[in-house]
Amino acid sequence: MSAQPVHGHRYDRPRVPRTIGGISGALRGARRAQFFAELLEAEQGPELNNVLTTWWGRAMLDTDPDRDRVHEAAEAGTLPVTTMDEVIRRRQRLIAS
Structure with a gap:
């Protein structure tokens, strides 16, 4: 990813x-x-x-x-979700690179 x-x-x-x-x-x-x-x-x-x-x-x-696409996915229940821990890990990797 x-x-x-x-x-x-x-x-x-x-x-x-x-x-x-x-x-x-x-x-x-x-x-x-x-x-x-x-x-x-x-x-x-x-x-x-x-x-x-x-x-x-x-x-x-x-x-x-991507506003319209994200809104449609949210209403359809198909918007990808993640945990706060994963968000923090991704940000830390981004900062480190």
Whole structure:
């Protein structure tokens, strides 16, 4: 099994920049409006950081090239699963290489 990314994604440059512009550019329609509503209500500091982090994660999921395939597999019950121990082992091997 290979630990290489399927899409040739570079980990030093995320698909969605962790900026207000990057996040809003990746979101569409009502999701973008909801992001801006939460952003405008957040106070500078931890609250604003939480809004940005939460919505960055949603934007990354929204822009995943395999999003539809993964969603269909999850609903069909055919999505591969693994244990947390295996995830940790894979990450340790990746870091060591």
